[in-house]
Amino acid sequence: MFKVLLINGLIIGGIYALIALGYSLIYRASGLLTFAQGDLITLGSYLGLTFYKFLGLDFFISFLLTFISAFIFGILLEKGVIRALLNKNVIPIYIVLATIAVSYIIQNSMQALFGTTTIQFPQVFKKGTLTIFGITAQTEAYACLAISLILMLLLHLFMKNTKFGVAMRGAAMDPLAAESCGINTSLTTGVTWGLAAGIASIAGMLLGPMYGVYTVLGSIIGRKGFAGAVIGGYGNMYGAMIGGIILGLIETFVAGYWTGTYKNLIAYAILIIFLFIKPTGIFNEKAIQDV
Amino acid sequence: MKFDKKPNKLILIAGLGLLLFILPFLTKLIVGNQYPLLIMCIIMIYIIAVTGLDILFGYCGQISLGHAAFFTLGAYTTGLLNMYFNLPLFITIPAATVLTSVLGALLAYPASKLKFHFLSLATVAFGEITYYFLYTSPGGFTRDFRGINVVGISFLGEDYLKWYFFLLFFVVLVLLGKTSLIKSRTGRAFTAIRENTHAADGMGINVRKQKIIAFTVSAFLTGLAGALYVHLIKYISPETSMQKQSVLFLTMLLFGGTASIMGTILGVVSIEVLMEAIRFLQEYQMLFYGILLLIVIVALPGGVYGGIKDLIVTIKRKKALKALNVQKAADTGKDGAE
Secondary structure, eight states, rough: OHHHHHHHHHHHHHHHHHHHHHHHHHHHHHOOOSOOOOHHHHHHHHHHHHIISSSSSOOOHHHHHHHHHHHHHHHHHHHIIHHHHHTTOOOOHHHHHHHHHHHHHHHHHHHHHSSOOOOOOOSSSSSEEEEEETTTEEEHHHHHHHHHHHHHHHHHHHHHHHHHHHHHHHHHHHHHHHHHHHHHHHHHHHHHHHHHHHHHHHHHEEEEHHOOOOOHHHHHHHHHHHHHHHOOOOTTTHHHHHHHHHHHHHHHHHHHHOTTTTTTHHHHHHHHHHHOOOTTTTTTTHHHHHO | OOOHHHHHHHHHHHHHHHHHHHHHHHHHHHSSSHHHHHHHHHHHHHHHHHHHIIIIITTOOOOOOOOOOHHHHHHHHHHHHHHOOOOOOOHHHHHHHHHHHHHHHHHHHHTTOOOOOHHHHHHHHHHHHHHHHTTTOGGTTTOGGOEEEEEEOOTTTTTTHHHHHHHHHHHHHHHHHHHHHHHHHHHHHHHHHOOOOOHHHHTOOOOOHHHHHHHHHHHHHHHHHHHHHHHHEEEEEEGGGHHHHHHHHHHHHHHHHOOOHHHHHHHHHHHHHHHHHHHHGGGGGGHHHHHHHHHHHHHHHHHHHHHHHHHHHHHHHHHHHHHHHHHHHHHHHHHHHO
């Protein structure tokens, strides 16, 4: 029992980690809260579905295309909506509301295009289930875990070792100093949002084979993902990854050992407990102080 | 000059009062059924709810993205108390407001430490916890996803005309209360906290206490709105506490303009009318609503009320400039002649 819960916890934790990553990246880069991440997951799963099922492309190609499409969407979102609002010097709540509006648009346009029934994501691997360390699970589930871990590793390498990644971190830490070093902060912010959108879309595409594709798939997980970001320290990239995995583990274990009915509530309970007791998270991330 | 304005204001209020009095009868006559009356009743209930949000966010600057929780909890409390214990409504409705006020105060205590982003997350969490609690209640006492059917108010029954005046009474009371609150010391403390919390603290305002008061009053009003709502519609389900409803309240507030009486009314009326207007789109209703919302946010960030105020200022400025130019031309003309 423990092993099964452990694997399932890690799998869903990996997804939460990806989402929390998106939140922390955006907060670091723009100092903003976004409610659109959840529905970007949904967008990703539908995009993946379109490429893989309806257009019949190879899984890996669909994967890349989904990422690229979502990446472009993220950049457009940042340039078109967020930057426009920031330039108008509106109070921050409007930007949050704008992201909520975007989430409504994504959710309902997906509903308009694909309907409200759950669409089945075709099986990706020829072998239906896989048994590792004596634990049997859907092959897609193991793939999900593996891909999220690889993605986090790639992101870490990108942020640390590549010139552009370091530039992005610099721009997030101090935009003015970064600009004086010659970093194009406008570009890095756009790329950050695009990256966050891309990560969310991959999470969606990974979820598809496990849960099927439906319109509210992302928003529930997206909202719970906030807890993962807060646990690790909102704005801390590595904290988000660890926080997400912790969240997934706690959720699965509590549901397994205690009660399954309040499963969704656990994430929010953790969120509110952390906010009230330790808002800086386990890594003591001093978030951007705003009055 | 001052004397000119007072009779004008009285005439305006009297005219408005007359309009409000005739309006329901007119709509009933023109349309033939009670539907517009029902919409007007819902508008008035939402005005009370959004007034609650305005006191918390518009005046005190505390963002709440979970306010629908208070609304729904107020509705459930009065409904369940009536359903299980057969308590009369003049007991259950105040009880509902007491519950939501207490919850607001309890939430305020830790939430008063939080700043903008974290506060919004905390309120989102509060809203979601409320939703899941109502959806899967221990022992099913809230009847879970089925929602509860509730009795109407007996002396009002199904007659929305009577409901209209009943609710109008409450709305006027609430708006008068709001006006006196914002003019009082507490209201000014709220505004000070909104503008600069540290400065307010330095001026000797007990920031935490004032925030708790703001939350409590806000929860009271929104809970009251919920309690009235459930007896009008005679049904409530956990769905009303979903984030969608909280966002709707916030949209109404921002759309009309925060921290004003007219703004709240304008916001609620315009959004509700908009929702009804696009209802014919059926499954595309929410999509259209999202697109419209985005366009309005990007194009008109001051809300409709702010936009109108800006327009008035622009017109006045143009008039003043024109007058100044005329004056200038007259002066230079005089000089030239000399």
